[in-house]
Amino acid sequence: MTxxxxxxxxxxxxxxxxxxWLVEPASVSLNSVFLDxxxxxxxxxxxxxxxxxxxxxxxxxxxxxxxxxxxxxxxxAERVRQRVVDVAEVAGPRSVVLLHEAGLVTxxxxxxxxxLRAGLQQAARHPADVPHGLWLLPAEDPRATPxxxxxxxxxxxxxxxxxxxxxxxxxxLRSAPVRP
Numbered sequence: 001m002t003x004x005x006x007x008x009x010x011x012x013x014x015x016x017x018x019x020x021w022l023v024e025p026a027s028v029s030l031n032s033v034f035l036d037x038x039x040x041x042x043x044x045x046x047x048x049x050x051x052x053x054x055x056x057x058x059x060x061x062x063x064x065x066x067x068x069x070x071x072x073x074x075x076x077a078e079r080v081r082q083r084v085v086d087v088a089e090v091a092g093p094r095s096v097v098l099l100h101e102a103g104l105v106t107x108x109x110x111x112x113x114x115x116l117r118a119g120l121q122q123a124a125r126h127p128a129d130v131p132h133g134l135w136l137l138p139a140e141d142p143r144a145t146p147x148x149x150x151x152x153x154x155x156x157x158x159x160x161x162x163x164x165x166x167x168x169x170x171x172x173l174r175s176a177p178v179r180p
Contacts, residue, residue, distance in 0.1 A: 026091035031101040033083050034108075037076035047072075070111035077105070077112030081119055088130045 042049045055069035065073075088097050099120075105113040123129040 026087050026095050027098045027100065028084055028087055029101040030080060030099055031104045033080050034076055034104040037079040037083075038072060040079070041072050041075055065108070065111055070108075073108040074112035074115075077108070077116040080105070081116050084120060085123075085130050 038052065039049060041047075042052060052069060052072060055066050059065045059069065084097060084099070088095060091097070102117075105116055107113065109117075
């Protein structure tokens with residue numbers, strides 16, 4: 001089953017970001033796309049999703065990711081990367097892809113997640129590559145290196161790869177309704 005992923009409007013509250021930096025934001029919930037990719041893989045391979053869920057529970061309990069689930073998460077991460085690239089291509093050259101809800105990418109960092117994040121970051125650093133202009137939102141402490149779920153997000157150059165959003169931006173973001 002092939003699923004088309006379209007650029008969707010940014011989450012409510014992102015308009016101030018777009019207005020300030022004169023960009024057209026496209027939004028990708030990494031968790032949603034990651035789960036879709038896992039479901040597709042399970043269906044394609046005739047694997048019961050329940051088996052993957054049980055393996056994930058074992059991972060939560062033991063801290064050890066079994067080989068089968070690791071294989072699925074690596075393949076899912078590859079699909080997620082392609083879908084983010086697809087969104088960026090459809091959205092156009094003035095677009096910035098706003099990545100949010102990245103918990104699963106972090107959770108499966110050892111099995112495709114870290115490579116996914118690093119690959120997207122590398123592409124965003126090169127104007128000729130897609131996606132160019134990529135934002136991972138948010139960070140808990142604006143002075144500290146971003147560490148979602150305790151995993152460090154690489155920032156090579158704070159001047160060009162880091163923007164602290166404060167005051168009015170955070171007020172708008174915090175007051176925006178949460179969409180399912």
